[in-house]
Amino acid sequence: MQKMLNVTSTLYLTRRKLLKVLAACAATGACPQITAALPQSEFPFEVVPASASGISWVHVSGKSPEKYLPESSGAGCALFDYDNDGWMDIYLVNSGKCDFYTPDLPLRNALYRNNRDGTFTDVTQKAGVAAGGFGQGVAVGDYDRDGFPDLYVTQYGRSILFHNNGDGTFSDVTEKAGVAAPGWASSAVWFDYDNDGLLDLFVCQFVDFSKEKNKPCGIHEDGKRHYCIPKIYRPMPSWLFHNNGDGTFTDVSKTSGIASHLGKAWGVVATDINNDGWMDLFVSNDTVPNFLFVNNGKGKFIENGTEAGVAYSANGKPRSGMGLDSADFNEDGWQDLFVANLDREDFAIYRNNRDGTFDDLAIPTGIAKATRAMSGWGLKFFDYDNDGDLDLLLANGNPDDLIKALHGESAYEEPLLLFNGTGKSFEDVSARSGPLFTTMMSSRGLAIGDFDNDGAVDVLISVNNGAPLLLRNNAGKHNHWLGIRLVGKKCNPDAVGAKVSYQAGDLKRSRMKVGGGSYLSSHDPRIVLGLGNRDKVDWVEVKWPLPGGGTQRFGNPPVDRYITIIEGEDKWK
Amino acid sequence: MSRYSGKVFLLVFSLGCLWLGPAILAQQSKVAATPSAASGLSPEQAITLAEQGRCRESISALKRAMSGQVPAQTRKKAGVAGLRCSLTLDDRDSAADFIRWLNKQFSHDPDILFVLVHAYSDLSTRTAQDLGRTAPQSIAAHKLNAEALEMQGKWEPAQLEYEGIIEKEPNTPGIHFLLGRLLLSRPDAGPDAGERAKQEFLKELEIDPKNAGAQYVLGELARQADKCDEAIPRFSQAAKLDSNFAEAYLGWGTCLVVLSHYEEAIPPLERAVRMQQGNPAAHYNLAVALSRTGRKEAAEKEFAIQRELTKNSPPDEPKKE
Numbered sequence: 001m002q003k004m005l006n007v008t009s010t011l012y013l014t015r016r017k018l019l020k021v022l023a024a025c026a027a028t029g030a031c032p033q034i035t036a037a038l039p040q041s042e043f044p045f046e047v048v049p050a051s052a053s054g055i056s057w058v059h060v061s062g063k064s065p066e067k068y069l070p071e072s073s074g075a076g077c078a079l080f081d082y083d084n085d086g087w088m089d090i091y092l093v094n095s096g097k098c099d100f101y102t103p104d105l106p107l108r109n110a111l112y113r114n115n116r117d118g119t120f121t122d123v124t125q126k127a128g129v130a131a132g133g134f135g136q137g138v139a140v141g142d143y144d145r146d147g148f149p150d151l152y153v154t155q156y157g158r159s160i161l162f163h164n165n166g167d168g169t170f171s172d173v174t175e176k177a178g179v180a181a182p183g184w185a186s187s188a189v190w191f192d193y194d195n196d197g198l199l200d201l202f203v204c205q206f207v208d209f210s211k212e213k214n215k216p217c218g219i220h221e222d223g224k225r226h227y228c229i230p231k232i233y234r235p236m237p238s239w240l241f242h243n244n245g246d247g248t249f250t251d252v253s254k255t256s257g258i259a260s261h262l263g264k265a266w267g268v269v270a271t272d273i274n275n276d277g278w279m280d281l282f283v284s285n286d287t288v289p290n291f292l293f294v295n296n297g298k299g300k301f302i303e304n305g306t307e308a309g310v311a312y313s314a315n316g317k318p319r320s321g322m323g324l325d326s327a328d329f330n331e332d333g334w335q336d337l338f339v340a341n342l343d344r345e346d347f348a349i350y351r352n353n354r355d356g357t358f359d360d361l362a363i364p365t366g367i368a369k370a371t372r373a374m375s376g377w378g379l380k381f382f383d384y385d386n387d388g389d390l391d392l393l394l395a396n397g398n399p400d401d402l403i404k405a406l407h408g409e410s411a412y413e414e415p416l417l418l419f420n421g422t423g424k425s426f427e428d429v430s431a432r433s434g435p436l437f438t439t440m441m442s443s444r445g446l447a448i449g450d451f452d453n454d455g456a457v458d459v460l461i462s463v464n465n466g467a468p469l470l471l472r473n474n475a476g477k478h479n480h481w482l483g484i485r486l487v488g489k490k491c492n493p494d495a496v497g498a499k500v501s502y503q504a505g506d507l508k509r510s511r512m513k514v515g516g517g518s519y520l521s522s523h524d525p526r527i528v529l530g531l532g533n534r535d536k537v538d539w540v541e542v543k544w545p546l547p548g549g550g551t552q553r554f555g556n557p558p559v560d561r562y563i564t565i566i567e568g569e570d571k572w573k
Numbered sequence: 574m575s576r577y578s579g580k581v582f583l584l585v586f587s588l589g590c591l592w593l594g595p596a597i598l599a600q601q602s603k604v605a606a607t608p609s610a611a612s613g614l615s616p617e618q619a620i621t622l623a624e625q626g627r628c629r630e631s632i633s634a635l636k637r638a639m640s641g642q643v644p645a646q647t648r649k650k651a652g653v654a655g656l657r658c659s660l661t662l663d664d665r666d667s668a669a670d671f672i673r674w675l676n677k678q679f680s681h682d683p684d685i686l687f688v689l690v691h692a693y694s695d696l697s698t699r700t701a702q703d704l705g706r707t708a709p710q711s712i713a714a715h716k717l718n719a720e721a722l723e724m725q726g727k728w729e730p731a732q733l734e735y736e737g738i739i740e741k742e743p744n745t746p747g748i749h750f751l752l753g754r755l756l757l758s759r760p761d762a763g764p765d766a767g768e769r770a771k772q773e774f775l776k777e778l779e780i781d782p783k784n785a786g787a788q789y790v791l792g793e794l795a796r797q798a799d800k801c802d803e804a805i806p807r808f809s810q811a812a813k814l815d816s817n818f819a820e821a822y823l824g825w826g827t828c829l830v831v832l833s834h835y836e837e838a839i840p841p842l843e844r845a846v847r848m849q850q851g852n853p854a855a856h857y858n859l860a861v862a863l864s865r866t867g868r869k870e871a872a873e874k875e876f877a878i879q880r881e882l883t884k885n886s887p888p889d890e891p892k893k894e
Contacts, residue, residue, distance in 0.1 A: 289880075289883075306876050306880070307864060307872070307873075307876065309861060309864075312857055312879075312883070314827060314830070314831065314854070314857075314858065315853070315854040315857070316853035316854045316855075316856060316857025316858065316879045316882075316883065317853055317854070317857075317883050318883060357864070357865060359833060363799040363801070363831060364799070368799060369799060
């Protein structure tokens with residue numbers, strides 16, 4: 001990161017001042033080239049324009065005068081390798097026909113195949129994954145253990161499970177599988193809650209909504225109709241589907257205890273908060289308390305968010321939980337949590353106290369101050385500069401396109417935020433990370449993945465009613481790294497829940513492979529281990545999830561490349 | 574902050590029509606103050622006379638009607654007529670009597686409550702006019718005027734009033750506090766408003782070290798700036814200065830929870846809960862402190878109260894209502 005600090009003095013302006021200067025520039029048309037003083041490649045991320053990537057698809061929100069709430073929430077995106085060629089492909093979710101919306105022209109989701117040269121080819125039609133309903137998010141997982149990642153597309157109305165046929169095509173198997181989840185599904189995650197080696201499916205449900213139930217609220221002091229605050233809609237239970245191993249699923253929402261808790265769920269991450277080997281779920285809810293579903297290992301989840309301290313704000317009131325993630329950001333061996341909220345609520349970063357409780361460190365980490373005016377959706381912990389510490393990237397945007405009229409300090413379009421991890425805390429480095437971090441966007445989904453296989457983890461951001469943003473990571477390549485693809489044999493094939501530890505000289509770190517995280521999005525399944533300037537890894541250890549549960553250690557693996565580790569095999573590939 | 578600003582709000586609200594001329598209620602009664610021996614008037618006759626504007630003749634009979642064996646509807650009419658007549662005659666003692674009677678006898682009657690709102694407002698305006706007449710250059714008059722201007726959103730002249738007082742009498746207690754509060758309220762106060770306000774509160778404490786409000790607001794400013802270690806002594810001092818200052822106890826306890834000083838947080842939070850039983854923040858923070866110190870059962874009780882309180886309340890910060 002040091003290299004990036006040595007830039008023009010204008011970059012040392014505070015973030016707020018910089019934004020003000022830029023706004024003034026835009027207004028007067030007399031802009032000095034403040035952030036253009038340096039080439040984009042000097043900053044940690046650069047935008048790969050559609051002209052270079054070939055990604056011409058655009059999200060259409062279906063904005064209407066009636067302000068139907070689902071228009072404001074979509075959509076998600078994924079980085080995944082659908083054809084198993086070792087290169088990350090892209091899936092993008094769009095709106096579509098539903099009870100309140102009939103697009104002028106048919107809308108579709110998009111699958112872009114990675115051409116391995118920085119460009120992508122639209123293969124949606126051939127693959128058969130256009131969908132066409134009012135899409136929200138996407139979750140990727142190999143539910144049938146055939147080695148090819150499958151797609152679960154959440155929608156307002158009815159969600160879709162696309163089975164990957166392994167030949168470049170997919171089949172809609174929703175009905176056979178029994179995972180349609182009728183209602184307003186938002187984020188979803190594949191994970192193995194009962195440790196039987198098969199990926200189960202958790203699907204967030206937002207509120208009880210339909211065209212008929214759209215409330216005529218939102219006439220504000222500015223005389224205009226705004227999107228309604230979700231508080232006025234009834235909360236709903238989310239779904240948990242147990243994988244039967246024969247292509248079908250059983251809805252265990254009730255028997256598992258999930259459906260006993262009505263929420264307004266936007267985000268979910270599967271993580272192990274108590275290191276007991278059973279994956280737990282952290283679910284963000286909007287205007288009602290967040291859920292922390294603790295897996296008791298007997299097919300049931302105990303909702304413990306309030307007692308754990310992750311359900312409410314410090315004022316004892318629910319916030320508007322949206323994007324979220326889980327990682328061990330302070331390297332103490334316990335999974336911490338993060339949840340983004342709405343403007344003027346502050347985002348929360350919860351340190352795991354190792355006793356089932358969490359403390360919100362948003363204030364001492366500077367997260368609260370940096371996010372006070374923001375509304376956060378997609379977000380992810382990852383080591384963008386490969387220095388060995390987990391960093392944090394946040395994609396933001398207010399759901400109300402008229403928010404400015406109500407709260408001058410808030411904005412509909414908001415910039416990304418980048419926090420550099422120190423292994424214990426974070427530093428907001430957005431202001432010195434280039435023009436991208438002063439660009440106002442209506443971001444929603446965020447997926448991470450290394451699309452050019454250079455070991456620097458890139459980012460894909462979906463934009464509400466706009467073109468997606470593919471960001472090339474220029475920072476990670478300055479350090480050494482090791483990329484690992486885990487393949488479960490006894491455990492679930494995606495090895496969700498695996499813990500990878502490694503030592504490189506004085507650097508000792510561990511990473512859990514969580515399920516999901518972010519918002520409506522799915523990520524590159526590979527883990528990239530940052531090494532800093534160390535050019536040698538002493539060892540890598542994988543603790544596989546149950547039912548295997550074994551631990552394997554590999555000495556002196558190579559660096560600056562990807563390897564595959566298969567559960568139970570002595571040698572990496 | 575709400576406790577102190579709340580008091581001021583009510584005061585200023587009542588001064589909404591400051592310097593704006595005759596009161597509404599008095600206008601509703603046509604003045605015809607012909608004296609007459611009317612001691613034998615029936616309540617109905619007295620009401621009729623009052624409605625004709627013959628207040629002096631009717632007021633004694635109206636008073637008798639309020640306390641005698643008279644049907645409720647007649648008493649109500651007599652009370653309203655008497656109140657209007659008292660205000661017309663600027664007989665504030667009689668007005669206070671009618672207000673007391675009406676309050677006692679018709680405390681749930683919306684029509685009466687409406688009349689009383691105007692009566693209080695009218696009396697408030699008259700008292701303000703008295704102040705303006707008798708001591709127009711006094712600090713009290715300037716202070717009152719500044720508060721009224723603030724209420725009307727006229728920030729600049731209000732600020733000038735406060736600054737004028739400070740220039741004239743730099744050591745007057747309360748003015749720096751009011752100026753600091755104005756700076757925090759004023760939407761166009763600029764990016765350094767918080768710091769300028771802080772300086773005003775500090776000056777206030779130099780003049781009046783017992784100003785609990787200034788201590789509290791300084792604590793709240795520190796808390797909002799993510800500086801709980803600075804906020805705690807401010808909150809605790811405010812609570813010491815005013816033992817009924819619930820918000821100070823809550824701020825104190827909440828900051829201790831933020832800093833993970835759970836055991837220490839329990840006493841101030843218990844005080845806050847006792848004083849503000851309907852405040853979910855107090856119950857929540859007490860529950861967290863109890864839970865983190867191993868008192869799970871007591872914590873669960875507090876969590877249950879907090880959950881109940883937040884079930885139908887708006888989210889933390891209403892965004893788009």
